Amino acid sequence: MNSGLSDLVRNGLDLSIRDDKxxxxxxxxxxxxxxxxxxxxxxxxxxxxxxxxxxxxxxxxxxxxxxxxxxxxxxxxxxxxxxxxxxxxxxxxxxxxxxxxxxxxxxxxxxxxxxxxxxxxxxxxxxxxxxxxxxxxxxxxxxxxxxxxxxxxxxxxxxxxxxxxxxxxxxxxxxxxxxxxxxxxxxxxxxxxxxxxxxxxxxxxxxxxxxxxxxxxxxxxxxxxxxxxxxxxxxxxxxxxxxxxxxxxxxxxxxxxxxxxxxRRAICSFEYVYFARPDSLMDSVDVYGARIRAGEILGRESTVSADLVVGVPDSGIPAAIGYGRATGTPYGLGIVKSKYVGRTFISPDQDMREKAVSVKHNVIGSEVRGKRVVIIDDSIVRGTTSRRLVSILKAAGAKEVHMRICSPPVRFPCYFGIDTPHRKDLISNMNSVNELCASLGADSLAFISVEGLLESIDPQSMRGENSGYCLGCFTGEYPIPVAGEGQ
Ligand code: SF4
The missing domain is CATH 3.60.20.10 (Aminohydrolase, N-terminal nucleophile (Ntn) domain)
Known part of the structure; x- marks a missing residue:
């Protein structure tokens, strides 16, 4: 093992994969x-x-x-x-x-x-x-x-x-x-x-x-x-x-x-997409149920003909189950995530960063080979992980890879307790969905709509201003005035 890779293994998780959430x-x-x-x-x-x-x-x-x-x-x-x-x-x-x-x-x-x-x-x-x-x-x-x-x-x-x-x-x-x-x-x-x-x-x-x-x-x-x-x-x-x-x-x-x-009640909508554990009940909403509904809504909003739907572990899995139910696409476990990737930041060179991404996720080749695959993830922040996932699915023989995302594009920073990269590093802030799809190498890409996200959290909720949920990192409209951000 070369010393760079042994450092990586010893020290744990790489900056690029940590920062992609x-x-x-x-x-x-x-x-x-x-x-x-x-x-x-x-x-x-x-x-x-x-x-x-x-x-x-x-x-x-x-x-x-x-x-x-x-x-x-x-x-x-x-x-x-x-x-x-x-x-x-x-x-x-x-x-x-x-x-x-x-x-x-x-x-x-x-x-x-x-x-x-x-x-x-x-x-x-x-x-x-x-x-x-x-x-x-x-x-x-x-x-x-x-x-x-x-x-x-x-x-x-x-x-x-x-x-x-x-x-x-x-x-x-x-x-x-x-x-x-x-x-x-x-x-x-x-x-x-x-x-x-x-x-x-x-x-x-x-x-x-x-x-x-x-x-x-x-x-x-x-x-x-x-x-x-x-x-x-x-x-x-x-x-x-x-x-x-x-x-x-x-x-x-x-x-x-x-x-x-x-x-105005403005509960963080991202808790339901990604942060909270699926077995939690948060402000009367069952988080697992919200994730299943997000997948169902994605299936309704942006269905595509496919042979298999897979979720990116962990939070993409309930949404993939929901997407499968809504569209009739068979659900399978196509992607495996290492549970033992550590937590310490290191800053290796580019070569090491790419290896670190490979450490985190792998594909079950027999499940995806020769198939048109829909892959569901909770969000795209910098795009590093999504690009890698598309590439390893294709390398494993997937005929087509269609990416579906359970949150709207993250275009704005959060000022309320969530670590977000600089605006310029948010890939959806800098690119249209089509540009992003091309840059990821996917056959198609679609995000849930803001209305769809609200419906997934609370099917009865009011929409927009009075929805009761913060949507700041998707819309740029924050519940509390933030210096430097127009209200
Ligand atoms: S901006 Fe609002 S919705 Fe986005 S992460 Fe921060 S608190 Fe949550």
């Missing part, structure tokens, strides 16, 4: 047991495992014990950061956790979450999924007032604001803070005797509430980015936290209040 920024999870003798950290550990797909760069857990909060965090996957000893050392009946992929602030331990602040009136921990659009302004104001920062993360702004307002009491400190910040946020906040969940007024990033029943695990409350994490710890999904809602959980009570004026 939009990436979720973070996942949050928290447990509050009613029994003060219970320890919450072990269950938070399992909850974070189920949210690993939302962030793989760092992980952390903060637990409230007596009058203080202890935190352990590190760079890497949940299973790498925590050992039996570190989890056992986190005592206390309430804990919050976080998995992170960086979009705001660099990838380093200082920016890993939860953030913890110890001050005169107590200790507080915060875990945040989302991106604040006014973080720079708030940070400057806090710095002018003498508040020190230890990281470059926008999330540290939140904890410093809460700490600054804490003398007014927790509820007032929370409402004053969240009235001040703008952007997208799903927050879990921990104090010595309360766990808080809060969701931004548009509900861009997800957050839901679950309950632990009686039995071995004890009774308590759960906050999670996705319902799959509630299932993972044996909890029962109760409901989504509403846009603009705060829930304050203490040992005696769960208090809910709304902190914002009524605003």
């Amino acid at each position: 939009l990436r979720e920024e973070c996942g949050v999870f928290g447990i509050f047991f009613s029994d003060p003798k219970k320890d919450a950290a072990p269950l938070v550990y399992y909850g974070l495992f189920s949210l690993q797909h939302r962030g793989q760069e760092s992980a952390g857990i903060a637990a409230a014990h007596e009058n203080t909060i202890e935190c352990r965090k590190g760079m890497g996957l949940v299973g790498e950061v925590f050992t039996h000893e570190t989890i056992s050392s986190l005592k206390g009946p309430a804990a919050i956790g976080h998995v992170r992929y960086s979009t705001s602030g660099g990838s380093c331990l200082e920016n890993a979450q939860p953030f913890v602040s110890h001050f005169k009136l107590g200790s507080i921990a915060v875990a945040h999924n989302g991106t604040l659009t006014n973080a720079d302004v708030v940070r400057e104001l806090l710095e002018d007032a003498g508040v020190g920062f230890t990281s470059s993360s926008d999330s540290e702004v939140i904890i410093n604001l809460i700490a600054k307002n804490y003398k007014k009491g927790l509820e007032k400190a929370l409402t004053d803070t969240i009235k001040f910040i703008k952007g997208s946020y799903a927050l879990t906040v921990l104090t010595k005797d309360a766990m808080v969940g809060a969701r931004d007024p548009n509900g861009i990033r997800p957050l839901c509430l679950g309950k632990l029943g009686s039995g071995d695990s004890g009774t308590g409350w759960i906050l999670a980015s996705e319902s799959c994490a509630i299932d993972a710890v044996g909890g029962k999904f109760i409901r989504d936290i509403e846009p603009g809602e705060v829930v304050v959980i203490t040992k005696d009570d769960l208090l809910s209040f709304t902190f914002s004026e009524k605003t």
